[in-house]
């Protein structure tokens with residue numbers, strides 16, 4: 001094996017693909033500090049900003065996703081796909097990687113396809129319990145597929161599947177001795193129950209409306225709330241709540257200190273995005289999941305059901321949330337035994353050290 005290796009990581013589109021990709025890059029560098037990692041993403045997408053912020057170089061392909069509604073637009077998409085394949089081939093020839101890792105999202109399609117054709121080992125990482133289209137198409141040529149859920153033989157060749165879990169941030173587990181710090185950070189009281197409301201990296205409209213519509217109930221129940229609205233809904237929620245919420249209801253667009261928020265949450269209301277679920281499992285949190293109905297192949301419902309089937313979370317459908325979300329949350333907060341059962345089952349589903357395990361898999365496939 002060479003002393004220093006070069007890796008390409010490709011994919012992106014949402015935080016859900018990008019943050020795991022960065023965690024994998026960090027794990028590769030931890031294992032071999034001299035190694036070099038190049039990212040390939042899609043021009044104009046979120047990865048072009050987040051990856052350099054994490055200290056890595058990224059090059060964009062002129063690719064975009066296929067439009068399922070406007071078929072004519074796909075003619076130009078095909079041309080962009082062809083251009084992207086050419087650019088990916090040039091980049092791979094020049095960079096000469098030892099392995100190429102795909103984390104899902106259409107940006108990874110051309111890079112991984114070209115790499116496999118050139119005989120370079122390709123490794124896939126699938127975050128969700130229902131595999132994305134790009135990863136499904138790439139799987140037959142991949143050296144292995146690192147997954148986060150059981151039962152992924154539905155999508156990938158059985159002998160290539162490795163259950164590693166999703167690589168998530170290392171610093172989410174707060175030292176129990178620092179819980180007081182977390183209460184102080186949010187100006188909340190230790191003696192009261194705390195509900196954490198998160199809607200994925202961008203916030204969730206239905207969850208916001210469900211909380212807003214039943215604010216009185218929450219306040220009457222004496223529950224403290226940390227409510228992440230997402231940046232698009234923040235001004236609207238802030239205006240609607242200004243002056244009529246007690247100080248123990250925190251309304252924010254984004255929570256930078258998720259370790260503090262998780263540490264003091266008795267119950268978490270969340271979308272069922274892959275990283276959010278992996279975090280809830282790792283920390284053994286009691287949760288109510290409201291899957292987004294607006295994602296490809298309804299994959300968030302599949303993610304949520306993986307927990308519900310093991311009595312590890314409660315699921316409420318998006319359409320039912322305005323009616324029942326707050327009632328269910330209050331009921332759960334008052335039922336310590338039920339919280340404990342859900343939390344224990346959820347923790348049992350956690351996968352530990354995922355980024356490190358994925359990095360080890362990648363190294364296994366590097367040619368000697």
Ligand SMILES: CC(=O)N[C@H]1[C@@H](OP(=O)(O)OP(=O)(O)OC[C@H]2O[C@@H](n3ccc(=O)[nH]c3=O)[C@H](O)[C@@H]2O)O[C@H](CO)[C@@H](O)[C@@H]1O
Pocket residue numbers: 014015016017019127128198199200201202228253254255256258272273274275276277279292295299300
């Ligand atoms: C709408 C959409 O397309 N969502 C998809 C997106 O998820 P999306 O990027 O929304 O969400 P995930 O749940 O995977 O990850 C959210 C991340 O943001 C963090 N966070 C969240 C709120 C906050 O205030 N602060 C904060 O730091 C969470 O701790 C977590 O690490 O990619 C995932 C992985 O493919 C998919 O499963 C989701 O279906």
